[in-house]
Amino acid sequence: MTLFEKIIARQIPAAIVYEDEETLAFRDIQPQAPVHILVIPKRPIPQLSKATPEDGALLGRLLQTVQLVAKQEGLVDYRVNINNGAGAGQTVFHLHLHLLGGRPFSWPPG
Ligand code: AMP
Numbered sequence: 001m002t003l004f005e006k007i008i009a010r011q012i013p014a015a016i017v018y019e020d021e022e023t024l025a026f027r028d029i030q031p032q033a034p035v036h037i038l039v040i041p042k043r044p045i046p047q048l049s050k051a052t053p054e055d056g057a058l059l060g061r062l063l064q065t066v067q068l069v070a071k072q073e074g075l076v077d078y079r080v081n082i083n084n085g086a087g088a089g090q091t092v093f094h095l096h097l098h099l100l101g102g103r104p105f106s107w108p109p110g
Contacts, residue, residue, distance in 0.1 A: 004040050004094035018072065022058060023065040025099075034102025035073050039065045045095040048084045066099050075101035081109075 007014045007026060014026040017037060028036040041058050045051050051059060063080075070078050078101035083090040 002044065002094040003092055004038075004096065005044055008040075008042055018065060018069050020065070022061050025065055025069045028098070032098075033079075033100040033105075035075060035078070035100065037069055037073070037099040039069065039097040039099060041095060046093045047090060047095055048082050051095070062095075062097055066097055070099060070101065073099075073101065075099075077101065079105045 001009075001011075003012070006012045007016075008024055014029075016024065016026045018025040018039075022042055023039060024042060025037050025039045028038050039062055041055075041062060043055075043058060045055060045058075066080055078099060081098040081100065082096070083098075
């Protein structure tokens, strides 16, 4: 069981800010911006590159949850990030979208 599955099962605590049947959003434990929230599917997909065509609707739901949580947090400008694979900085192998806001962001990212 991954760390995020344990959060879904309430086996370890998290600051949950939104939940529906298919998605969960909670504050990152090591925030990289004033607002740093992770949005995850309850159905475990290890990483974006492992998603299948059948996951299409769920991938859409994740972006809708990001949109909803950003609004809930009062964010107008924000960044959404997915790290796919260890070389891209992924450390937890349960798909998650980073919602970052509350400060300016530069481009290109590091
Ligand atoms: P990534 O590096 O893209 O796999 O992102 C994993 C994220 O999970 C990191 O930003 C961590 O700070 C965050 N994280 C790790 N453990 C926890 C936890 N128990 N609760 C909330 N966020 C966590």
